[in-house]
Amino acid sequence: MTETEFRSADPFRARRERFLDAIGEGVAVLAAAPELIKSRDTDVRYRQNSDFYYLTGFLEPGAVAVLTPHDPEHRFTLFVRPRDPERETWTGARAGVEGAVERFGADQAYPIADLGEHLKGLIEPADALWYALSADGNEMDARMIRLVTGFRGTRHRTGKGPFDIRDPAAVLDRMRVIKEPGELERIREAAALSARGHLAVMRAGQAGVGEWELEALLDGMFRAAAPDSGTAYPSIVGSGANATVLHYVTNDRRIGEGELVLVDAGADAGFYCGDITRVFPASGRFSEAQRKIYDIVHAALDAGIAAARPGEPVSGIHEAARAVLVQGMIDLGLLEGTVEDAIDSEAFKRFFMHNTAHYLGLDVHDAGPYRERDGTPVPLQPGMVLTVEPGLYIPADADDVAEELRGIGIRLEDNVIITADGCEVITRGVPVAAEEVQAVCVEGRE
Incomplete structure (x- = not known):
């Protein structure tokens, strides 16, 4: 089976729907695998995070997926690297915001630089944040922890915001097996x-x-x-x-x-x-x-x-x-x-x-x-x-x-x-x- 044929059945959309059903009123945030440096300015050949790929099919670095069951317009949102002809000359074509919607089925897509602008609003209605904390405590982890702890101070007035962070593996491991x-x-x-x-x-x-x-x-x-x-x-x-x-x-x-x-x-x-x-x-x-x-x-x-x-x-x-x-x-x-x-x-x-x-x-x-x-x-x-x-x-x-x-x-x-x-x-x-x-x-x- 070719990659085109494999994608044509759109298994990624079906998986997302099963996952969304499983997390109930929660919101899931998944980050693409980071790029790794072999030495100085030489990159290790990139390989996407398996859970991220399993739900999105998206192969590029520098991306974040947000899955929100409560918001039909943002049920599947991708934040991606925008098109950049100069950078693409060096490292290859990017899907960009348009490709995230047209080729990968995102309901909405934004440049990755706009993540901070939208993330709080996407997470706020949820009762739990489904996010896989890393072993090394990276910047994305810190961002998620700040968001959840920030809601602790406002929830008594607004009634909004997730109470905790849950590991998506609790759902995804059983799906993937x-x-x-x-x-x-x-x-x-x-x-x-x-x-x-x-x-x-x-x-x-x-x-x-x-x-x-x-x-x-x-x-x-x-x-x-x-x-x-x-x-x-x-x-x-x-x-x-x-x-x-x-x-x-x-x-x-x-x-x-x-x-x-x-x-x-x-x-x-x-x-x-x-x-x-x-x-x-x-x-x-x-x-x-x-x-x-x-x-x-x-x-x-x-x-x-x-x-x-x-x-x-x-x-x-x-x-x-x-x-x-x-x-x-x-x-x-x-x-x-x-x-x-x-x-x-x-x-x-x-x-x-x-x-x-x-x-x-x-x-x-x-x-x-x-x-x-x-x-x-x-x-x-x-x-x-x-x-x-x-x-x-x-x-x-x-x-x-x-x-x-x-x-x-x-x-x-x-x-x-x-x-x-x-x-x-x-x-x-x-x-x-x-x-x-x-x-x-x-x-x-x-």
Whole structure:
């Protein structure tokens, strides 16, 4: 689906209406993501805030959206950078005030410089202000706090003004966790593109090749696929013991003879993410010790996928995969005792220290609750998209472990869509079974 086709269904308007219904008599203010500087006057490539994009479709920085259920003429108001031919010569075309209305469906639009003039009046009739305070307390946060505290001094005379600030995530996280058909189509595209990248690095990842070269191959494939595609996150290419570092992104080592290569990489297709991890042998074939660990992790992956079905908690995916991994650790001699004992004591965390599933969508670790406020697990529902990613990581300096197992890190990750009767695995465009992985590697070395 092209960006034009995706927008033609106007999912953004439908989402705004659902959101407006949910906030009742409140007013929501959402700010675009800030522009970031890499060094001196060099910009980091801009990426819009996911919640802002989800409700507006607007891709430019320097914008604020105000959603007001009580005011039909300002139900959706955008404050944007105005058209500026001189600046646009340097940084590209802007939608401007007119484009905010014509192209993005705003009921009203104003230059961003006029925000202070209009914001108080838009917020004043509300009983609550829905605004996401940032972690660093920026100027927009200060403006919102001043407005709300200012009403405290006048409300007794006017009867107007919100009483508090509420986090839009309370509504948006639950909206975003169930994907619409158009979103699922984009996520499938991201998964397919991610799989093609993994196939390419399996074929290319021989001894002597630099981890950075495989990273460049992935990044190039993802970016070249479409004008709105790219990398969903920095690619992890860990050879040898580097695979035991969970978020290894240095990617500066050459692959050694007989080593495994762990690749955790995903494509972004029109704002939606893929997230795949595969491990392959640089030689084209797993050693006996490597294959033992690989098969355990593969069995855990299968168990986690089998647990991904409607009505079950996300934690059920983790528990199913963990049970297989812990039994495997005992079989390998990494742990002693029973599976139950190893889980109760958390002894397994020396070799498997992360959770097995997370939501996937506009963000790699996407929005959505895993538990209710009372601690009750949120059940899986059709339309949710998750990763399933068990792993085993044996440090190179684990002197109490058999030498042939040391320095091996294996994580296998697929993406699944929860369906009415189970789940759809959307990342098997790249194989995961050991024999099939070896076949791809051998093909690339012939």
